[in-house]
Amino acid sequence: MQPFIHYVQSYLTSDKTPGAAGNMFWAFVYILLIFTGLSIAVIAMNWLERKILAHMQVRLGPMRVGPHGLLQPIADAIKLLLKEDIMPAEADGLVFWMAPLIVVLAAFTVFIVVPFGPTHAVTDMNIGVLFMLGVSSLSVLGVVMAGWASNSHYPLIGALRSSAQMVSYEVAMGLAVVSVILMTSLNATGTGTLSMIGIVQAQQSQGIWFIFKFFPLGLIAFFIFAVAMVAETNRAPFDLPEAESELTAGFHTEYSGFRWSLFFLAEYSAMIAVSSIAVTLWLGGWLRPFPGLLSGSTWDLVFSLFPGITFLFLAAMCFYSTARMPKHPYFRIQTIGLAGFGVVLGFIGLLLFVTPVRDRVQDIYWFSLKVAGFMYLYIWYRGTFPRYRFDQLMKVGWKVLLPMSLGVLILTAGAGMWFSVGK
């Protein structure tokens, strides 16, 4: 027992990821934490998307299940699990069965290398970015399989669109990523890195987020990536594969119940995954904002209080809503539930003020906050933009984004050369 406890404790002071430190116990804990956290994030995202979209569209969104519809995603999940699982008679059984699994696996596996903090990742691979891009593009396979195995016209067209779209946007995406990799090599040794943690550390040591590096080159590369990642995840305005008005539901038209919910889960976790790449590569990953402008131990302390303050603010909002709930026996359970939710959030907020917790958690907080910003953008796009047509989508991908990313890559390389020679 003693050696095991020692084994567990020894990692707590480590400055490496569990994978890099070779600590299987903590690696497993991290995998579980990330899996749970991701599932909760998808559930929260479901609720938030419906609420935010609703408020953009002058309506209320879910209001019935739980206070302000907070339990709606859970009710939906139960509904999906209880639904009859239908497989079309003409479908190719094995492929039909495997498709959602592949999509989900691809979407979840990429989180192995996502760095929530300098030590908060399952492992630190030296090919991290490559691994993420590679594995996330495996989901195309699942999409094509789903469309083909359904043996139906609409899913087939949806799958063809989807695969063409995902493949063509990956090119621009990859080139935008390469320009960041070039930026990481601007140090004394002149060697860059593909490791996700290494990229953030490069931004830390260079004292600038790569979005501002070689202004406006970093910004343009970021913009290219930000457009390509929306296309890559098949979201509005590039949501042609599931264009409801044309193809009913695209490649997952024939899927229902649990299998459908796997696609849903994969879509949202893929959104979080590509946003994590963008945050890591351009927005300084887990680094807090204004490291140069507001430096010093006082500012460090102020910024480290942010996680706790955020949760207390959310708790206060819950209590405010509780006070505004209708005073009627019908709403009593909902009112108690909302207050209870507020108490839980407040408790977490207080816990986050404790120094050891605070120090270890604030990286995760800043990372999640930046990813949440991207999630909001996704919802905003969906509420604002019409949908591109297929040929226009291809035109944007190949004729606009690809030349742009090539140009940015060349200019970044030139700028990098110029500045390292100047040194």
Added chain:
Amino acid sequence: MHWNMTDQNTSLSPLDLETPEKPFLDANELVINMGPQHPATHGVLRVILRLDGERVMGLECVIGYLHRGVEKIGEHRTYTMFNPYVDRMDYVAAVSNGLGYCETVEKLLGVEAPPRAQYIRVILTELNRMASHQLWLGTHALDIGAITPLFYTFRDREEILKIFEKYCGARLTTHAFRIGGLQYEAYDGFEKDVKNFVSFVAPKIDEYEELLTTNRIWLERTKGVGIISGKDCIALGVTGPVLRASGVKWDLRKAQPYANYKNFDFDIPVGQNGDTYDRYIVRMAEFRQSLRIIQQAVDGIPEGPIMAKVPKVIKPPVGEVYHSIEAPKGELGYFIVSDGSTQPYRMRVRPPSFVNLQALDVMCRGAMVADVVAVIGTLDIVLGEVDR
């Protein structure tokens, strides 16, 4: 019915659809069945598409899923009894249908509604034109993927429906007009409500335009899509905003003024290219022209009777009459043959949606699948009117 996917069994084969361009590879065509249960066909329209990849090589509309035999019903009801039925054709512009029918029977009888009734009729009809266009805009934008305008337009359409509800108790199938005038006097505060609505909705139209008119994706999706020339429009009998967007200045409110429209000052918005974007712009301009008409009508509403002298039992003289009005979707005409009895001998409706739908094939040849959806939206069809 099990739809066989192979080519020779479709009803398309006898139809000689020329290929827009020679396919690159000699691949099999994909025949897909869009509708009658499809989110973008605005009801129960069924479209059989012949696709080469994403490109449409030809299409055929199958209609009749909502056929109720309205015209035949008209021949078995008295003139008064048939009046509510016409509301059920173009159910989003029920007031216009009623106006067309009432005016036709009035023409047959040789009576004219008194001026006050005419003014109230114009106000309600123009309000209904706006409601119809709002519904068109919301659903059309939804088809193209912009999901938000739908809720904005429905929010504002609600205000129009509230006025209808206050006036006659119904919101959608209003049965607002009677042969010879109106049954109900305008309620207390009607003019104030309409004026409030005019000032309320004017900035809202800018709001719709803000979301779409200069949106790059919207421009790409609508410009150059579903082009139809003015000549083709006339050859196919296409009317309404679709015709005007193709550059033909033809509006029955000006060309054959009815219901006091000659007293009002308004413009006819005309497009040039006859594409989906021009049709959008024309309809957006029509919103503003309708507002102008409503403003003038509500300012100049005269006092007086609201019902002309019409016998209790309507027995028009023997003869036939055709009268048409500019409904929101185009020329809505009624042809009635009277044999002198209480029921029409023949009742024929010329619905704009039915005639405009003919142009779908011309507009969609060589386009992409996504354009079919955009073109169905821009034609602004209502299946209740197509099938009758």
